[in-house]
Amino acid sequence: MKLSNHILIISLLVTILCLSTQSQAKAYKTVLIHGFQAQQLFTIDSGKLESDAESYWADYWGPLADERIDWPSFERVEGKIASDYLWPKLKSMSEQGTCASGCIFLTHSTGDLIARYIIDNQANWLENAGLQPLNIVATFDVAGAGGGSELADVAVNVANGASNPLTEAAIRAWLGRSIGETLGVLNDLKVNNARQIASFPDSRTPRLRFIADGDLFLGATKLFLPGKDDSVVATHSACGANQAGSFDSCSLNIATDGKVTSQDKGVRHFLPYHYPMLMSDNYDHLSIIIDHAKGKVTAANTAIDIAPNKRVAFNTYTKNEGFWLWKKQYTYVRNSDSQSMSALMFAALPE
Template identity: 50%
Template sequence: MKRFIAMLSLAAATFSVSTFAAIGQHPVVLVHGLQPAQLQARPDATEVRADGEVYWQEYWLTHADVRIDWPSHERIAGKIASDYAWPKLKQLAQSNTCVNGCIFVTHSTGDLVTRYILDNQENWLLNEGLTPLNIISTFDFAGAGGGSELADLAVNIAEGGGVLNASLRLAISLWLGDIPNSSNVGVLNDLKVSNARQIAPFPDGRVPRVRFVGDDSEYFGLTSPFLPGHDDGVVSSHSTCGASRAGSFGSCSTSVAFDGKVAYQSNGVSSFMPRHYPMLMGSGYGHGELIGDRHQGKVTTARKSAVLANGQSISVATQDKWSWWKWATYRHVNGSDDHTMSELVADLL
């Protein structure tokens, strides 16, 4: 069984050494995000599994033990839960995979799917006479648990209630590949901001949701005008940071900016959903780049530590440096000058 995070020497560590030894003992379960092509393709179960493998292939596929693959043309509380999440959860319980604690690594809408799982897995498994999964944390990249305003626009257009001008058409097309219609919106309904925030907002399984957030767009900035505050090209920071409310935010912290500048952030998130802990922020990382294998610049931290459900703690080492050129102090995570966001999280597996 692959290890999630391996022990590093003290000199090379970005997270504390004791943390690596602990987390490295726990299986990793991947939960991917929206796959736009599936809205029209409506793949079968075999194709869903194949798409799930491709989704993570840049980096995380070889660093995890299990995947929960799900189809984007379905709804979270519908077939995504009953036909895709539940069978995998049952398999995990029967094999005792999570007996010593699992970590769920999610991306984008996988954050929302996982929140629904956290709220229901105990009852589902107990009703089958099985032991609930011991999930000690989730590591959420570009989390869409707070929804995306792009989904609101896409669904409105699909239902004939939105005004489709040239800039909006381009933004939605860049994101989804095509303009959706009422027959192929699927999980986009769940991604609408108001809907997303009503799906299991206070799950029974309140495990720590550790967040990793980007602030760059892979769509040439063309989707950003439709997203409030700072965004990663698909999801606004109110969602990725785990803010308790939707709004226009400029950082996951009130004391450090996305680019690492140490200064008061008047529009930084100060109130979070239960047990949501934004940790790493990268101003150069777009929505999909957070789970990729390409370095996109230095990374800073919104917070330096978090405690997992089993009492273990994780922490990051940072260094503050004064920039004479910008006349300000900047904080960056050790090792982020040449390691990707995913490598920092996995710690050079």
């Protein structure tokens, strides 16, 4: 074997060891719940769920997490996703004591909706089976689709024959091809449907929100998303607003780009225990979960206590730009110009 190959292998092993050590230093176990995976609608293969999930999280979060909850996009949340995938995994996690000292669920996109359904049901399911409920301390919901996506409404309409060139182009851009016969979780992602699934869980688990406001698909999907959006989910969903609507920020006094100014179209009312944290107009729906710094990030809230003596917090600073009448003030998260949003999130996990 060439020396260069030896060096590469050693470097990879050191990286994996460092990531493992960092993960073990955190106070709570991290559990990943991925989002909607379009390719699963066109090639239905339950045998690929594990490899699909591994690929989904491969860029950053995979090596850092302690556990994953995988689920198929070709099924429905309150159907086989719950019975055949969520329940067996939750049962196994309870039996193994995975969350005995506490877990933080990190979700992306539709994983937000899956987590809400789990939070609303897991205690009853496990107690009825004579098992200990999971201790879910909090969730980090990244580009959360728990409030549904208007693109799902468009996709279902197109599948039912109500299409035109604009809707066809948007769906092809989002899904990678025209919609077929299998709709699966897209039915649950329709805005009204998503907001009826476990919309007010009894659990007081804090749902921390991380929001992007960037562009994908050359803007093909934005026409169908109200207010600001990350090209897949609108701000009302990502922020955790208690109703769908056209919103431009998760805050009433700071824009997604960090500008400190009154937000007439900021979200005023949130779903119970939903707290917007980081926002950025530099990240889109996909780049927000990879380890690539794309630009500065701001904070709708700088800190929240998720348990006694356990806080999720971000250091911010203010910066003035322009002069005189054109002077503007911005608030940014420290180091966000050089670290990805995912790296900022990981660093904020309690130790």
